[in-house]
Amino acid sequence: MNPEEAAAKPNPIEQFELHRLWPFEISGIETSFTNASLFMLLAALGVVALMILATSKKAIVPGRVQAMAEMLYEFVAGMVRQTAGTEGMKFFPFVFTLFSFILIANLIGLVPYTYSVTSQIVVTFAFAAVVISLVVVYGLYRHGFGFLNLFVPHGVPLPVLVVLVPIEIISFLSRPVSLSVRLFANILAGHITLAVFGGFVMMLLGAGVWAALAPVPLLAIVALYALELLVACLQAFVFAVLTCVYLNDAIHPGH
Amino acid sequence: MMSMAIISSAFAAEGEQTTHETVGAGEAHHEGAFPPFQTENFAPQIFWLVVIFGLLYVLMSRIALPRVGGIIENRGAKIASDLGAAREMQSKAQAAAAANDENLRRRREEAQAIGREAQNKIAGETAKQRTIAESQAAEKIRAADERIASAKAKALANVEQIAEEAAAAIVEKLTGAKVDKSAISEIDATSSPAKEALNAF
Numbered sequence: 001m002n003p004e005e006a007a008a009k010p011n012p013i014e015q016f017e018l019h020r021l022w023p024f025e026i027s028g029i030e031t032s033f034t035n036a037s038l039f040m041l042l043a044a045l046g047v048v049a050l051m052i053l054a055t056s057k058k059a060i061v062p063g064r065v066q067a068m069a070e071m072l073y074e075f076v077a078g079m080v081r082q083t084a085g086t087e088g089m090k091f092f093p094f095v096f097t098l099f100s101f102i103l104i105a106n107l108i109g110l111v112p113y114t115y116s117v118t119s120q121i122v123v124t125f126a127f128a129a130v131v132i133s134l135v136v137v138y139g140l141y142r143h144g145f146g147f148l149n150l151f152v153p154h155g156v157p158l159p160v161l162v163v164l165v166p167i168e169i170i171s172f173l174s175r176p177v178s179l180s181v182r183l184f185a186n187i188l189a190g191h192i193t194l195a196v197f198g199g200f201v202m203m204l205l206g207a208g209v210w211a212a213l214a215p216v217p218l219l220a221i222v223a224l225y226a227l228e229l230l231v232a233c234l235q236a237f238v239f240a241v242l243t244c245v246y247l248n249d250a251i252h253p254g255h
Numbered sequence: 256m257m258s259m260a261i262i263s264s265a266f267a268a269e270g271e272q273t274t275h276e277t278v279g280a281g282e283a284h285h286e287g288a289f290p291p292f293q294t295e296n297f298a299p300q301i302f303w304l305v306v307i308f309g310l311l312y313v314l315m316s317r318i319a320l321p322r323v324g325g326i327i328e329n330r331g332a333k334i335a336s337d338l339g340a341a342r343e344m345q346s347k348a349q350a351a352a353a354a355n356d357e358n359l360r361r362r363r364e365e366a367q368a369i370g371r372e373a374q375n376k377i378a379g380e381t382a383k384q385r386t387i388a389e390s391q392a393a394e395k396i397r398a399a400d401e402r403i404a405s406a407k408a409k410a411l412a413n414v415e416q417i418a419e420e421a422a423a424a425i426v427e428k429l430t431g432a433k434v435d436k437s438a439i440s441e442i443d444a445t446s447s448p449a450k451e452a453l454n455a456f
Contacts, residue, residue, distance in 0.1 A: 013289060013290060016289075016290040016291055017290045018290060018293070018296045018299070018300070020299075026302075029298050029302070030295070030298045030299050031298065031299055031302040031303070032299045033299075033303065034296075034299055034300070034303070036296075036299075036300050036303070037299065037300070037303035037307070040303055040304060040307045040308075041303075041307055044307045044308070044310065044311040047311060047315070048311070048314055048319075051314075051315060051319035051320075051323065052314065052318055052319045052322070055319065055322050055323055055326060058322065058325070058326050058329075059326075060326075060329065060330055060333055062326070066326075069319075069323055070323055070326065070327060073320065073323040073324065073327070074327070092320070093312065093315055093316035093320050094312065094316075096315060096320060097308070097311055097312045097315045097316070100315075101308060101311060119291065120290075120291050120296070120300055121291050121292070122291070122296070122297045122300050122301060123300055123301075123304055126300075126301055126304055126305075184291070188291065
């Protein structure tokens, strides 16, 4: 997020542009290392620093950062256990990686001049696709055709089923879309709003007498920034919880 | 901040360049296309996402999560074992305290018994000593009484004799006649106020 830059050339979309830092391709597919890749790497390194470097002492009485790592661990473990049951704990490493990566990426994206990895639909859709593929593959592997019970709510009379089953199927198919768009749209909209308000500040400062009004959008940015911090954490949490809910469907397909 | 601004503006310049290139290459995207929907950006992002997220998953599932889980489990085990040890210690301490109390009670009883015995012994001893002393004293008193009685008798006997002789001498002086001593003794035996007076003395 970089309101100053956006104001210099008032274009709130510019912050989402991809810049090839190290252009190259593998067998005809472009695999350039971009600014997005750089911040993916930084987010991953942030998670590694928190979960591996900070826990290297394995202290019985934890320091601050180790306590944070443990809290994150127990938070996600509790979430998985509550939502997907004990059997869901086999997906705990996946959910944990997903949650911590999205959380750290969202938070890094709030620092000015950085890049928000999760503001790209292709990234969030890739996550959603992995989650839904995991649900379908595990559901079929675990229950075979019994997995299809997911679409047939238990104890519903046949005439109602005729209507209900297509609805269930549509709702299932819309899951990857809603899952990916929710995260993408929240982060994108937040960053655009911040940039737009930053642009207001610059425009007012350059408009003679109207410069007196410049602090108003600035204060709005402060408030929005606090909201965006909440959104960054909340959307990571929502993504992880929904992943657990969907995995629970794969584990226990009968409603 | 300054250097960051320079870097990011360099990014922007480069980005424009690449966009121009792609446009030049005949892609269907114009310069102002919304970046998240530019399809030529998809492949590099997915590639690096898969690489980075995959590595992160491996690091988390192989190293980080087992380690943190182990730390938490160890702590739980340590706390449980410490609590168990503390509980054991406490029960030991309580048992020791109870044993001590019991011991103390027994010792006190023993001490009381010894005291009582000593008291009884001393009382018995004292009583014996007293009876011995009393009997000895009584013996001595009796002996003294006997001595006094004999001395008195002797003294009385001497007084009689002296009195008889004195009487005989008085009578002889007065009368000039010899007086038989036995006659005086008889008078003396029948009535003798002097003797009575002596006895009362």
